[in-house]
Structures are given as structure tokens and as C-alpha cells.
Amino acid sequence: MDDIDAYLSAQTARFEDDLCELLRIPSISADPAQAPAMRAAADWVAGQFQAMGLPAELIPASGPPLVYAETPKVPGQPTVLVYGHYDVQPVEPLEEWLSPPFEPTKRGGNIYARGATDDKGQMLTHVLAARAWMATRGQLPVQLKFLIEGEEEVASEGLNAWLATDAARQKLACDVAVISDTSQFGPGQPAITYGLRGIAFCEIAVRGPRQDLHSGTFGGAVTNPINTLCKLLASLVDDQGRVTVPGFYDAVVPLSDQERKQLAELPFSDEKFREQIGVAGTTGESGYTTLERRWGRPTFDVHGIWGGQRESKTAIPARAGAKFSFRLVPNQDPERIIAAARDFLLTQCPPGIELEVSGRGAEGVVVPLDCSYMAAASRAIERGFGRAPVFIREGGSIPIVTNFRRRLGIDTLLLGWGLDDDNTHSPNEKFSLADFHRGIKASCHLWHELSKSTS
Amino acid sequence: MDDIDAYLSAQTARFEDDLCELLRIPSISADPAQAPAMRAAADWVAGQFQAMGLPAELIPASGPPLVYAETPKVPGQPTVLVYGHYDVQPVEPLEEWLSPPFEPTKRGGNIYARGATDDKGQMLTHVLAARAWMATRGQLPVQLKFLIEGEEEVASEGLNAWLATDAARQKLACDVAVISDTSQFGPGQPAITYGLRGIAFCEIAVRGPRQDLHSGTFGGAVTNPINTLCKLLASLVDDQGRVTVPGFYDAVVPLSDQERKQLAELPFSDEKFREQIGVAGTTGESGYTTLERRWGRPTFDVHGIWGGQRESKTAIPARAGAKFSFRLVPNQDPERIIAAARDFLLTQCPPGIELEVSGRGAEGVVVPLDCSYMAAASRAIERGFGRAPVFIREGGSIPIVTNFRRRLGIDTLLLGWGLDDDNTHSPNEKFSLADFHRGIKASCHLWHELSKSTS
Numbered sequence: 018m019d020d021i022d023a024y025l026s027a028q029t030a031r032f033e034d035d036l037c038e039l040l041r042i043p044s045i046s047a048d049p050a051q052a053p054a055m056r057a058a059a060d061w062v063a064g065q066f067q068a069m070g071l072p073a074e075l076i077p078a079s080g081p082p083l084v085y086a087e088t089p090k091v092p093g094q095p096t097v098l099v100y101g102h103y104d105v106q107p108v109e110p111l112e113e114w115l116s117p118p119f120e121p122t123k124r125g126g127n128i129y130a131r132g133a134t135d136d137k138g139q140m141l142t143h144v145l146a147a148r149a150w151m152a153t154r155g156q157l158p159v160q161l162k163f164l165i166e167g168e169e170e171v172a173s174e175g176l177n178a179w180l181a182t183d184a185a186r187q188k189l190a191c192d193v194a195v196i197s198d199t200s201q202f203g204p205g206q207p208a209i210t211y212g213l214r215g216i217a218f219c220e221i222a223v224r225g226p227r228q229d230l231h232s233g234t235f236g237g238a239v240t241n242p243i244n245t246l247c248k249l250l251a252s253l254v255d256d257q258g259r260v261t262v263p264g265f266y267d268a269v270v271p272l273s274d275q276e277r278k279q280l281a282e283l284p285f286s287d288e289k290f291r292e293q294i295g296v297a298g299t300t301g302e303s304g305y306t307t308l309e310r311r312w313g314r315p316t317f318d319v320h321g322i323w324g325g326q327r328e329s330k331t332a333i334p335a336r337a338g339a340k341f342s343f344r345l346v347p348n349q350d351p352e353r354i355i356a357a358a359r360d361f362l363l364t365q366c367p368p369g370i371e372l373e374v375s376g377r378g379a380e381g382v383v384v385p386l387d388c389s390y391m392a393a394a395s396r397a398i399e400r401g402f403g404r405a406p407v408f409i410r411e412g413g414s415i416p417i418v419t420n421f422r423r424r425l426g427i428d429t430l431l432l433g434w435g436l437d438d439d440n441t442h443s444p445n446e447k448f449s450l451a452d453f454h455r456g457i458k459a460s461c462h463l464w465h466e467l468s469k470s471t472s
Numbered sequence: 473m474d475d476i477d478a479y480l481s482a483q484t485a486r487f488e489d490d491l492c493e494l495l496r497i498p499s500i501s502a503d504p505a506q507a508p509a510m511r512a513a514a515d516w517v518a519g520q521f522q523a524m525g526l527p528a529e530l531i532p533a534s535g536p537p538l539v540y541a542e543t544p545k546v547p548g549q550p551t552v553l554v555y556g557h558y559d560v561q562p563v564e565p566l567e568e569w570l571s572p573p574f575e576p577t578k579r580g581g582n583i584y585a586r587g588a589t590d591d592k593g594q595m596l597t598h599v600l601a602a603r604a605w606m607a608t609r610g611q612l613p614v615q616l617k618f619l620i621e622g623e624e625e626v627a628s629e630g631l632n633a634w635l636a637t638d639a640a641r642q643k644l645a646c647d648v649a650v651i652s653d654t655s656q657f658g659p660g661q662p663a664i665t666y667g668l669r670g671i672a673f674c675e676i677a678v679r680g681p682r683q684d685l686h687s688g689t690f691g692g693a694v695t696n697p698i699n700t701l702c703k704l705l706a707s708l709v710d711d712q713g714r715v716t717v718p719g720f721y722d723a724v725v726p727l728s729d730q731e732r733k734q735l736a737e738l739p740f741s742d743e744k745f746r747e748q749i750g751v752a753g754t755t756g757e758s759g760y761t762t763l764e765r766r767w768g769r770p771t772f773d774v775h776g777i778w779g780g781q782r783e784s785k786t787a788i789p790a791r792a793g794a795k796f797s798f799r800l801v802p803n804q805d806p807e808r809i810i811a812a813a814r815d816f817l818l819t820q821c822p823p824g825i826e827l828e829v830s831g832r833g834a835e836g837v838v839v840p841l842d843c844s845y846m847a848a849a850s851r852a853i854e855r856g857f858g859r860a861p862v863f864i865r866e867g868g869s870i871p872i873v874t875n876f877r878r879r880l881g882i883d884t885l886l887l888g889w890g891l892d893d894d895n896t897h898s899p900n901e902k903f904s905l906a907d908f909h910r911g912i913k914a915s916c917h918l919w920h921e922l923s924k925s926t927s
Binding site (some may be wrong): 136183190214216218225226227228230231232233234235236237238239240241243244246247248250251290291295296297298299300301302307308310311314315316317318319320321322323324325326327328330331332333334337339340342344367368369370371411412413414 | 656669671672680681682683684686688689690691692693694695696698699701702703705706707709726745746749750751752753754755757758762764765766769770771772773774775776777778779780781782783786787788789792794795797799822823824825826866867868869
């Protein structure tokens with residue numbers, strides 16, 4: 018790989034110029050006024066592929082087009098789907114930016130601009146790695162299929178609709194997907210995110226008397242909707258921090274000894290975690306560490322609750338409600354969990370209360386740590402970053418990963434080049450230029466390692 | 473009493489004219505623009521006493537003046553404090569009134585106007601009863617001390633401040649108080665309200681992490697303020713509907729067998745109660761009937777709860793809070809109950825949460841059913857209404873009753889001439905003219921019966 022490494026060293030300035038070009042396009046998908054910028058960004062990305070001699074196309078969608086490009090199939094070698102997005106978040110509050118969001122500015126080894134890390138900078142590492150291979154060898158060692166969308170920040174409606182078509186399934190047929198849109202474990206410590214939690218998001222509506230009642234005249238003889246709501250929500254988790262919905266844990270894949278060992282070896286401090294979020298202590302499911310609770314165990318959290326008045330009015334309110342969710346681990350079925358939670362709550366509903374529980378969900382995913390793709394990615398990252406990655410999970414969901422699993426039947430390698438303090442979605446978004454170049458190098462080696470791993 | 477009864481019959485039209493005069497004065501204490509009307513109403517009431525030859529005075533207060541008048545002390549006879557108020561509630565929404573709120577209008581045997589029942593009409597029955605005695609006999613058989621305030625609808629600040637002075641205690645020294653500002657048990661069934669619940673009103677504030685956190689990234693490892701709030705509030709009452717705060721029931725005076733028997737004999741239907749409030753069933757403390765739960769047992773009700781967002785945002789909120797109260801029965805000390813509830817909640821507070829609980833309260837009161845005043849009032853009502861009253865309790869608090877007990881050491885007879893559907897505080901407030909006259913007659917007989925009862 019010396020030829021490619023040498024090419025990368027020689028192209029440093031050019032790569033940064035290319036990144037700045039893309040960052041100057043204000044492709045805010047949430048802003049209808051930026052429709053021309055969306056199209057300009059899509060054209061720019063497609064142009065990159067065309068410039069390296071690859072066929073590229075814009076696939077029409079309900080919103081901004083999808084950019085698609087592919088390299089030729091390499092016999093006996095895997096096909097890899099590379100996903101990214103060219104749209105960015107809004108920039109408000111504008112006055113908090115130290116330099117304008119669409120005038121990329123280098124400060125202290127970072128490039129500051131909206132989209133620097135999320136996801137233009139990270140996505141581009143894979144595009145530029147393909148260019149390096151094409152420029153140096155005239156071909157890729159594996160087949161790459163690039164799918165770069167423009168609606169990631171606004172729920173990917175166009176992509177999701179297209180993914181449900183046979184045409185999409187045929188075009189995207191592949192062995193594994195790669196996404197760089199997450200973070201390293203910390204500065205200088207790259208990571209592979211191999212698991213994501215799913216979610217079952219629910220709303221509960223509690224109805225009691227026809228109208229608010231005076232609690233002096235009626236109190237004690239009327240089932241109070243807020244009292245009831247508190248009792249119902251409190252009943253969903255026991256004193257050990259375990260969810261009480263019958264069957265909730267039936268499908269849970271336990272953390273393996275190997276995973277627990279790896280998580281325990283990560284440089285993580287409970288004390289620093291408490292300082293970070295500003296609490297004196299933490300709680301969670303008994304028998305699990307903080308990282309296990311965040312990444313590998315299901316949860317129950319109420320997100321919003323309402324009912325009655327904030328003033329000092331002594332009424333029994335007619336209505337109350339709440340929104341809550343269970344974060345799920347792989348193998349838990351969100352629809353089943355929602356149905357089981359509804360049944361459990363309904364069986365506890367006291368006389369004088371009407372209850373409605375609705376919900377929607379997304380499945381969690383986990384990529385087997387012992388698969389060959391994972392080993393190849395680990396070696397590639399070690400080459401790119403000079404340090405072997407740690408294997409981490411993420412407590413949230415990335416819907417496209419679930420969708421790739423469902424629609425294409427593939428696993429996704431989440432290779433994050435960003436950092437936790439990159440101000441994603443906030444003013445002064447940044448991306449380390451060193452990590453940008455390390456990411457390109459890691460990507461170049463990834464295609465190499467993936468070809469080795471299956472040969 | 474024939475002479476007095478005859479006088480009353482002859483004065484029917486005059487009494488109604490007097491009532492209308494007072495009802496025409498828009499004495500809305502919550503409306504600063506009505507300050508002149510407040511003064512006019514006070515003057516009108518004072519003028520009534522002066523017209524019957526009694527000394528009357530306006531006692532200055534921070535707001536509208538208190539009207540005070542008294543009849544001479546009768547040796548060997550009790551002194552009775554008659555309390556009422558000349559201020560009324562606001563009239564909005566004005567468009568729902570069938571006739572203007574300050575143009576008293578007779579329809580179907582009722583007089584419609586703001587203040588008709590609350591409390592100008594009811595208060596006036598006692599003033600006119602005094603006039604009847606003065607006109608007929610030239611004196612009262614017991615000493616009456618009238619105290620008519622103008623801030624009852626806005627928390628009685630002026631009266632409460634004055635009541636705390638020695639001057640007030642000396643001026644108001646008496647044996648028992650009478651208030652007509654409540655309702656009969658039902659049409660044609662007069663009642664004496666002999667018990668009121670107290671209240672311990674609390675606010676709880678729950679603080680968790682410094683700011684809202686992403687429930688995917690952090691969920692499972694952070695104590696959620698809403699989860700905690702629900703668990704804490706749910707812990708305050710058990711499956712039998714009993715409050716779990718240690719010591720909560722220690723001071724509770726149980727309902728006597730006599731009271732339970734009387735309550736059971738009242739014409740009350742659980743089915744009609746459920747229809748009235750629009751619920752399919754009710755719950756409450758095990759082992760008690762609906763009326764016992766409403767009038768004679770303490771409660772726990774949450775009045776308002778808040779935290780997080782109503783949108784579908786999957787955050788762990790930084791804050792949550794609620795307002796709740798315990799309705800108390802006589803002998804329960806609100807301050808002790810608040811302190812015990814705070815201690816109980818604090819001992820359950822999980823790591824990672826800061827908790828604040830504050831509260832304020834009022835004591836419940838009950839007048840012994842077997843006291844001589846009660847028997848006298850019962851006989852007087854039977855004379856006035858043609859039917860013996862039933863003895864009921866009221867689930868709410870009437871702060872002035874607690875204050876009379878605390879400041880003057882006296883019991884209060886709550887003799888309500890109104891009806892539940894009088895639209896107190898609502899558009900189309902009314903008062904039955906028949907009940908107005910029955911109330912005057914009952915009041916005349918009350919002074920007679922009270923003099924007999926101690927002679």
C-alpha cells in the first residue's frame with residue numbers, strides 16, 4: 018500500500034480544498050429556501066465520482082436527489098455499500114458562530130463549518146479514498162456502491178421510500194455497508210460502533226371525570242388521572258431497575274463475557290461521567306456497569322408528562338398524559354414490546370379511568386464482533402490512525418442501519434472519525450483535519466483489508 | 473313567635489326589593505375598577521343596621537372596609553357572631569348570562585344576579601331577621617355581632633390581618649359563629665354542615681442532570697427526574713387507597729358510629745354520582761362509602777404535574793415537578809403532615825436527584841353534633857323550612873371557620889340556604905326566593921332557639 022499512502026501524503030492540500038468547496042454549499046435540508054443549494058451539493062458529489070471516471074447518477078426522490086455511484090464488480094471480492102449524506106443541520110443561533118458556518122475556517126488543527134463532521138467531512142473520506150485507489154491503481158480491490166442522500170437531517174423520507182422498491186434492492190445488493198457518521202471513543206482513540214439500541218416510543222392518555230373537579234368536594238371518592246398515571250408509569254420498572262412488562266426480557270440477547278470484558282477495559286470513569294452531566298450519583302439496572310446500561314441493556318424513560326395546572330389550583334384534573342420510551346437491545350421486537358406494555362398498563366387501569374396507549378418503534382442492531390468484516394475494519398483503522406480501535410456500542414438508534422438490515426439483509430460497519438465535542442447540530446461545528454486525513458487513509462486500507470479478508 | 477312570623481309574611485315584597493338593591497351594586501372585589509362599588513356595598517350594609525337603630529361602623533382594612541354592627545348584650549344569653557360577605561365573583565363570560573349580572577331578574581321562583589346566593593342573598597337573611605326582631609320586639613333575645621367583609625372572594629387579607637389583633641379579639645368575643653354561605657343537601661332538604669376538611673398543599677421539585685440528555689446515549693445510566701417523580705408520588709398511597717406517610721393517620725378522629733349511620737341514611741346514590749361526574753366507576757379508601765370518603769376521610773390528590781416536552785422528543789429531562797395535596801380531617805396538623813410527607817419523600821430520593829418539598833396548610837374542623845347550639849339550629853331550620861335538616865360535612869375548607877376557631881376559640885354553625893346548582897362563581901348565579909324567605913324565618917327562630925337553649 019506504499020503507493021497509495023504516498024499519494025495521500027502528496028494530496029493533503031488538495032483534499033482540504035475539496036472539503037472546503039463542499040462545505041461552502043449551504044445545503045440545509047430543513048430550509049426550503051436552500052433547494053438550489055441541495056441540488057448544487059448533489060451535483061458536486063456526483064461530479065467527484067465522474068471526475069475519477071466512475072458512472073454516477075442522481076436518483077430522483079420526493080426531496081433532494083440521492084447520489085449513486087459504483088465501481089466495477091471484482092470477482093470473488095465483496096461488494097461494499099458506502100452511505101453518507103450531503104445535507105446539514107440549520108445554523109441557528111448564527112450569532113454564536115466564531116466564523117460564518119459556510120465559510121470553512123481552519124483554527125487549531127480543526128476545520129470549522131456546518132457539516133464539517135456531520136457528515137460532509139466524514140463522508141468525503143471514503144470518496145477521496147476511492148479517488149486515491151483510482152488514481153494510483155486504476156481500480157478498487159472490492160466493489161464500492163456509494164449512496165449519498167440529502168435528507169438525513171429531516172428523516173430520510175425519499176431514501177426510505179426508494180429503499181422499499183425492488184429497483185433499489187437490486188441496485189444496492191451488497192455484502193456489507195460502511196458509514197462514517199459517528200465518533201471515536203475519545204481523542205486519539207478510534208472506535209468501531211458495533212451495536213445500536215432500538216426503541217419503542219409510546220404515548221399514554223389518561224381520562225377521568227368529564228371535567229376538572231374540586232378536590233375538596235370530590236377528593237377521596239374520584240379516581241384521579243394524575244395519581245393513576247404516576248402509579249402506572251411507576252409500575253413499569255421495579256426496584257432493581259428492571260422493566261416489569263411481562264415478557265420484556267424474553268428476546269434480549271445477553272451481553273457476552275467477551276463484550277463485558279471489552280467494555281470494562283475501556284478508559285471510562287464513572288466519576289467523570291457524573292461530572293459531565295452534573296449529578297451526584299446514578300442509578301440503573303442492578304448488576305450492570307454504566308456503559309453496559311447505556312449501550313447494551315434496555316431502558317424505560319419518561320420524556321414528558323402533563324396534567325392539571327401549574328398554579329395552586331386544588332382541582333382533580335380531567336386528563337393527564339405522558340410520552341415514554343423503552344430503548345431496546347437487538348432481538349427485542351418493538352411492536353411486541355408496545356403491545357405487551359399496553360396490555361400490562363390496561364390490566365392495571367383502575368375503575369373511573371379510560372386509558373389509551375399507542376406507540377411506534379425501531380429495532381436495535383448488533384454486528385457480530387467475530388465477523389471477518391469487523392476484523393478487516395479494525396486492521397484498516399489501526400493503519401489509518403496508528404492505534405487499534407476499541408469496540409463500542411451506542412445507546413441511540415440510527416434508522417438507516419436498521420433499514421439496511423431490513424431491506425438489504427446486511428450488517429453495517431459504523432466507523433466514526435468524529436469526536437464527542439465536534440458540536441454536531443450546534444454552533445461552531447468542527448472536524449479535526451488530522452482525523453480527516455487519517456479517515457481517508459483508513460478508508461483506503463479498508464478496501465484493501467476487505468479484499469484480503471475474503472480472498 | 474307569631475308576631476315575628478306575621479311580620480315576615482307582611483314584608484315579603486320589601487325584603488325582595490332590599491335584596492335587589494344590594495344585588496345591583498357591582499361589588500367585584502377582584503376588579504380594582506370597582507373600588508367605588510365596594511364602598512357603596514359596604515355603606516349599604518351599614519345603612520341597614522343604622523336604619524334599625526343599631527350602631528354600625530366601617531372598620532378600615534387594606535382593601536374594602538369590614539362592616540361591623542352589634543346588638544346589646546343580653547344578660548345570661550349567648551353572644552353570636554354572624555359572618556358574611558358583600559363582595560362577589562367576577563362575571564365573565566358575560567355573554568353566557570341570560571339576564572345582566574347586576575340587573576336582578578326573577579324567573580321561575582329564583583332571583584338571578586351575581587351574588588344572589590354567594591353571599592349577598594344568604595347574608596341578608598340574617599340582617600333582615602335582626603330587622604324583624606327589632607321592628608317587632610325592639611330588641612334581640614341574644615347578642616348579635618355582625619361582621620360582613622368585602623374580600624372573601626380574594627382571600628380575606630384585610631380580615632385575616634385584623635383578626636390577629638387584640639382589638640379584634642375583644643370586639644368579636646362571642647360564644648358561637650353563624651355563617652350562611654353553603655348549600656342545602658338538596659332541594660327541599662336543608663342541612664347543617666358540621667365538618668370541614670383541612671388541607672396540606674405541597675409542591676415538589678425534582679432536579680436531575682444539569683441539562684436535558686439524549687435518552688439513547690444516556691438512557692439507563694441516569695436517574696430520570698420524571699420516572700423518579702412518578703415513583704415518589706405513587707408511593708404516597710397504597711393499594712387500599714390509604715396514604716403511606718408514616719404517622720399520617722395517628723391523629724385522625726374516626727367517624728363515629730352515629731355519623732356513619734347518619735351519612736348512610738342520606739338520600740345519596742353512587743350511580744347518580746358517577747353520572748354527575750361522567751365516570752364508569754370510582755375508587756377510594758377501602759372500607760368507606762363515597763360520602764365518607766368525600767367528607768370524613770383524608771385524601772391524596774395530585775393537582776398538576778409537569779416535566780419534559782409534549783413533542784416526541786426522546787430526552788431525559790433535567791427537571792420535573794408537581795403540586796399535590798392531602799385533604800385532612802379534624803385533629804390532623806397540616807404542618808406535621810407536610811413535614812412527615814417531606815421526610816418520607818426525601819428518604820426515598822434516589823442518587824442523582826435533588827428534591828425539594830414545600831407546603832402550607834389549614835386545619836379541618838368539626839362541630840360536635842351533640843352541642844346545644846347544634847340542636848337549637850336544627851329546631852330553627854325545621855321552623856323556617858318545614859323540614860328538619862340533615863347533618864352533612866363538606867370536603868373542602870372554609871378558611872374563616874378555621875380562623876374563628878384559632879383566633880376566637882369558637883365553633884361555627886354553617887347553615888346553608890343555597891343549592892348545589894345555584895351557579896356560584898358561574899354565569900346565571902341564582903337563589904331561590906322561597907329559600908331566601910325560609911332563611912330569614914329560620915334566622916329569626918335561631919336567635920329565639922339559642923336564647924332558649926341556654927336559659
